[in-house]
Amino acid sequence: MANNEESHGDPVNEVRSLSSVPKAVVGRLSLYLRELQNLLRQGNDTVSSTKLGKALGFSDAQVRKDLAYFGQFGYPGIGYRCEELVAEIKKIMGTDRHWAVALIGCGNLGRALLGYRGFFQKGFKIAAAFDVDPSKTVGQFEGIPVYDIEELGTIAKQHQIRLAILAVPAAAANLVAEKVAAAGITGIMNFAPVTLNSIEGVSAVGVDLAIELEQLCYSVVKSNDNNLS
Amino acid sequence: MANNEESHGDPVNEVRSLSSVPKAVVGRLSLYLRELQNLLRQGNDTVSSTKLGKALGFSDAQVRKDLAYFGQFGYPGIGYRCEELVAEIKKIMGTDRHWAVALIGCGNLGRALLGYRGFFQKGFKIAAAFDVDPSKTVGQFEGIPVYDIEELGTIAKQHQIRLAILAVPAAAANLVAEKVAAAGITGIMNFAPVTLNSIEGVSAVGVDLAIELEQLCYSVVKSNDNNLS
Numbered sequence: 001m002a003n004n005e006e007s008h009g010d011p012v013n014e015v016r017s018l019s020s021v022p023k024a025v026v027g028r029l030s031l032y033l034r035e036l037q038n039l040l041r042q043g044n045d046t047v048s049s050t051k052l053g054k055a056l057g058f059s060d061a062q063v064r065k066d067l068a069y070f071g072q073f074g075y076p077g078i079g080y081r082c083e084e085l086v087a088e089i090k091k092i093m094g095t096d097r098h099w100a101v102a103l104i105g106c107g108n109l110g111r112a113l114l115g116y117r118g119f120f121q122k123g124f125k126i127a128a129a130f131d132v133d134p135s136k137t138v139g140q141f142e143g144i145p146v147y148d149i150e151e152l153g154t155i156a157k158q159h160q161i162r163l164a165i166l167a168v169p170a171a172a173a174n175l176v177a178e179k180v181a182a183a184g185i186t187g188i189m190n191f192a193p194v195t196l197n198s199i200e201g202v203s204a205v206g207v208d209l210a211i212e213l214e215q216l217c218y219s220v221v222k223s224n225d226n227n228l229s
Numbered sequence: 230m231a232n233n234e235e236s237h238g239d240p241v242n243e244v245r246s247l248s249s250v251p252k253a254v255v256g257r258l259s260l261y262l263r264e265l266q267n268l269l270r271q272g273n274d275t276v277s278s279t280k281l282g283k284a285l286g287f288s289d290a291q292v293r294k295d296l297a298y299f300g301q302f303g304y305p306g307i308g309y310r311c312e313e314l315v316a317e318i319k320k321i322m323g324t325d326r327h328w329a330v331a332l333i334g335c336g337n338l339g340r341a342l343l344g345y346r347g348f349f350q351k352g353f354k355i356a357a358a359f360d361v362d363p364s365k366t367v368g369q370f371e372g373i374p375v376y377d378i379e380e381l382g383t384i385a386k387q388h389q390i391r392l393a394i395l396a397v398p399a400a401a402a403n404l405v406a407e408k409v410a411a412a413g414i415t416g417i418m419n420f421a422p423v424t425l426n427s428i429e430g431v432s433a434v435g436v437d438l439a440i441e442l443e444q445l446c447y448s449v450v451k452s453n454d455n456n457l458s
Contacts (some may be wrong), residue, residue: 189441220391
């Protein structure tokens, strides 16, 4: 709050001085970013809040309110300049730079994630993979070297790794998360079907693929009901 | 709207007469469901809206407002009965029954999903897998038989499959989605990094794993900023 005056009008300083932007707003930023990138690919240089919102099922007021948390990005009579807003949102999210990521656990899911091109397109590079199985830690998958988990600390420092993806069995997840934290990594994306114990200074997101399927289920049931009524 | 009077006070009929509950509300239902199941495992029979909200970072008012879309579930002086509310939310989501699912594409990601236990725990059973590669369609993975994609229509009818998970390359996704629709399947969970063309009568959700990583990135950047300030 001390730098309230300095930060006025500077979106980056503003977000840094905000104690907490609602999680749902940050979630929608990712959606705006993807839609703006789509618009750019289709040759659109500018977009109105109405059009941007409509493509995603939000009102224009919602779009303007969400973005206002981070600064003033629209131009009267023009709307948003797509390329500029893409750059601003990336700066806010921290994806304007490249992130080195460690993937831990090289079973089927881990190997699938090593080959998942969506990460690289968004600025995330899996720099190294880790496992406990000696038959895996001698080689590489998808061109990415696989190390013994005990080497995590050394390799993480070497590659300046700050994020880790956990694709390990549920029973191992909390122990692995502690090793990750000890290696100085501060962000964990957890695919193991278990809630991680919270670790001081480490942010974690759990990925539960069944939630998406459950949401789909609701749409299918609802659309059947609408057709029958 | 014709059955407005009949549906009064009956949550199930009420949800069916609602033309559209906001997507974010349906998203939160999944979170309430998981938290209620956690509470039950920990031996809690009842929970207040305050406690339920707090565990998920929502206000008590938000919890009550969300649930009010679907009916009246709380008891004065008691709160919610966990087991009852779990059953009600499952009924709303459509996961009070078992769903047979087809998995299409048996590469690394597809095989990882075949072994993902989170689906089965939530009432989804992958009944059959499909691929175009003859070397894969002669066997099974994780105990699930793999068929040629051309058999989708026949097998879908046999097993009453209504949902499909697409784990195919981006270039094949739209063609596969059409085959899925032709087989009478009305829900698609798409892992291919491409937006599917919309198909009449088919609901689709796209899974973009990079979005979760991007959200994590924001938390890491923000927490670093907070530590430095």
